[in-house]
Amino acid sequence: MxxxxxxxxxxxxxxxxxxxxxxxxxxxxxxxxxxxxxxxxxxxxxxxxxxxxxxxxxxxxxxxxxxxxxxxxxxxxxxxxxxxxxxxxxxxxxxxxxxxxxxxxxxxxxxxxxxxxxxxxxxxxxxxxxxxxxxxxxxxxxxxxxxxxxxxxxxxxxxEVGGTFHWVFAMAERGLSTPSVFREFDRLAEGRDIPGPVASQPLLDALAEGDPDALAAGVSNDLQAAALSLFPELADALAAGRAAGALAALVSGSGPTTAFLARDTAAAAEIAQALRTSGTCRSVRVASGPAPGATVVGDRP
Ligand SMILES: C[C@](O)(CO)[C@H](O)COP(=O)(O)OP(=O)(O)OC[C@H]1O[C@@H](n2ccc(N)nc2=O)[C@H](O)[C@@H]1O
Ligand SMILES: Nc1ncnc2c1ncn2[C@@H]1O[C@H](COP(=O)(O)OP(=O)(O)OP(=O)(O)O)[C@@H](O)[C@H]1O
Incomplete structure (x- = not known):
C-alpha cells in the first residue's frame, strides 16, 4: 500500500x-x-x-x-x-x-x-x-x-480569488536562510518604530477581482530589503524582470527566489525567456495561481 x-x-x-x-x-x-x-x-x-x-x-x-x-x-x-x-x-x-x-x-x-x-x-x-x-x-x-x-x-x-494570476520565478545561485533574513530585518529595523502588520484591503480586493494590474500595484514584502541586504545581486534579477515587462517584481517570502507577475501566459513566457538569458539567475520557472493545497493524487493497495 x-x-x-x-x-x-x-x-x-x-x-x-x-x-x-x-x-x-x-x-x-x-x-x-x-x-x-x-x-x-x-x-x-x-x-x-x-x-x-x-x-x-x-x-x-x-x-x-x-x-x-x-x-x-x-x-x-x-x-x-x-x-x-x-x-x-x-x-x-x-x-x-x-x-x-x-x-x-x-x-x-x-x-x-x-x-x-x-x-x-x-x-x-x-x-x-x-x-x-x-x-x-x-x-x-x-x-x-x-x-x-x-x-x-x-x-x-x-x-477569495477571482481569476488566475501568471507568475515567473527566478531561482538564485544560492539559498538564503529564513532565520537570517528575519534577523537582518530586525537589524535594519533597529531604532525604528515598527507598526503592527495589517493586510492591505486594495490588495485583497485585487485578488478577489482577479485583476493583475491592481495586484501588481498592491504587492509588498517587508522582508525584501533584508533579503537584498544579504544578497544584493537579487536587485539585478528584479531589474531584468521589470525590463522584460513584468507588472510587478518582488522577492518571494524570505527569498532568494524572485517573483514576477505577468499579464497573461504569453507575457510570462517572454519574461521567462528574458530572465533565462539575463545571466542574473540559476533557472527560471513559470507557474500560475491559485493552486489547490495538499491533495491525494494516488493510492496503491
Ligand atoms: C518567510 C515566510 O516563508 C513567509 O511565508 C515564513 O514567515 C517563514 O515560515 P517558515 O519557513 O515555516 O518558518 P518557521 O520554520 O516557522 O520559522 C523559522 C524561523 O523564521 C523566523 N520566523 C518565522 C516566522 C515568523 N512569523 N517570524 C519569524 O521570525 C524565526 O527565526 C524562526 O525560527
Ligand atoms: N523536506 C524538505 N525539503 C527541503 N528542505 C528541507 C526539508 N526538510 C527540511 N529542510 C531544511 O529546511 C531548509 C529550508 O528549506 P525550504 O526549501 O523549506 O526553504 P524555503 O522555501 O525558503 O522555506 P520558507 O519559504 O517556508 O521560508 C533547507 O535548507 C533544509 O535544510
Whole structure:
C-alpha cells in the first residue's frame, strides 16, 4: 500500500512584518497565494523511518529526522500512539531554501499521506494544529488557494480569488536562510518604530477581482530589503524582470527566489525567456495561481 500527495509552492503577495516578539517570531500579515509548482510525497509502510528525495535540488535536502516530512510523520504517529515506520519519498520540484515553502510543502504532504495510509480519522483542525507545530508556513501548504496568515503566519483565513494570476520565478545561485533574513530585518529595523502588520484591503480586493494590474500595484514584502541586504545581486534579477515587462517584481517570502507577475501566459513566457538569458539567475520557472493545497493524487493497495 502506498499513498502519494501533491503539494504546491507559494508566493507571498503581501508580507507585512511586525516587531520581533518575545518568542523570537514576528507577527505577520501574510497573504499567501499557492502556485502550480509541486512536490509529491509518497508514503509506503517500511521497517523503520526512511526518507529519500529525487529532483534537481535533492542534494540539499536533509534525509534524517530533521526533514520536515519525517517530522510530520513522527508528529502524527506520536499523536495516535504508533511508530512512524514508513518510507517517505519526496519528488522535489520546488526550489530548496528559495522562500517558496518547499520544506513546508513536504511536511504538509507527508502529514496528509500518513494520515490516509494509517486511517487515523484526524479532523482537518487536528491536522492544521500539527502543521502549525511543524512551521509557520506548513498550515498554508495544507490548505492552498489563497489565505491571509496572521500570528506567525499559521492562523489562516481563506481568501477569495477571482481569476488566475501568471507568475515567473527566478531561482538564485544560492539559498538564503529564513532565520537570517528575519534577523537582518530586525537589524535594519533597529531604532525604528515598527507598526503592527495589517493586510492591505486594495490588495485583497485585487485578488478577489482577479485583476493583475491592481495586484501588481498592491504587492509588498517587508522582508525584501533584508533579503537584498544579504544578497544584493537579487536587485539585478528584479531589474531584468521589470525590463522584460513584468507588472510587478518582488522577492518571494524570505527569498532568494524572485517573483514576477505577468499579464497573461504569453507575457510570462517572454519574461521567462528574458530572465533565462539575463545571466542574473540559476533557472527560471513559470507557474500560475491559485493552486489547490495538499491533495491525494494516488493510492496503491
Ligand atoms: C518567510 C515566510 O516563508 C513567509 O511565508 C515564513 O514567515 C517563514 O515560515 P517558515 O519557513 O515555516 O518558518 P518557521 O520554520 O516557522 O520559522 C523559522 C524561523 O523564521 C523566523 N520566523 C518565522 C516566522 C515568523 N512569523 N517570524 C519569524 O521570525 C524565526 O527565526 C524562526 O525560527
Ligand atoms: N523536506 C524538505 N525539503 C527541503 N528542505 C528541507 C526539508 N526538510 C527540511 N529542510 C531544511 O529546511 C531548509 C529550508 O528549506 P525550504 O526549501 O523549506 O526553504 P524555503 O522555501 O525558503 O522555506 P520558507 O519559504 O517556508 O521560508 C533547507 O535548507 C533544509 O535544510
Amino acid at each position: 502506498s499513498v502519494t500527495v501533491r503539494v504546491p509552492a507559494k508566493v507571498n503577495v503581501q508580507l507585512a512584518v511586525g516587531a520581533a516578539r518575545a518568542d523570537g517570531f514576528h507577527d505577520l500579515a501574510n497573504v499567501f497565494l499557492a502556485v502550480g509548482l509541486y512536490d509529491e510525497v509518497t508514503v509506503t509502510p517500511a521497517d523503520g523511518l526512511r526518507v529519500t528525495c529525487a529532483g534537481p535540488d535533492a542534494g540539499q535536502v536533509p534525509l534524517d529526522r530533521t526533514n520536515l516530512a519525517a517530522r510530520a510523520a513522527i508528529a502524527l504517529a506520536e499523536r495516535y500512539g504508533r511508530t512512524p515506520d514508513v518510507h517517505l519519498h519526496i519528488a522535489k520540484d520546488i526550489p530548496v531554501a528559495g522562500g517558496m515553502a518547499g520544506g513546508s510543502a513536504d511536511g504538509a504532504g507527508a502529514l496528509l499521506a500518513c494520515d490516509a495510509l494509517w486511517g487515523t480519522g484526524a479532523t482537518r483542525d487536528e491536522l492544521l494544529e500539527i502543521c502549525a507545530g511543524l512551521g509557520s508556513d506548513v498550515p498554508f501548504s495544507l490548505v492552498g488557494g489563497a489565505a491571509l496568515g496572521t500570528g506567525r503566519g499559521e492562523k489562516l483565513t481563506a481568501l
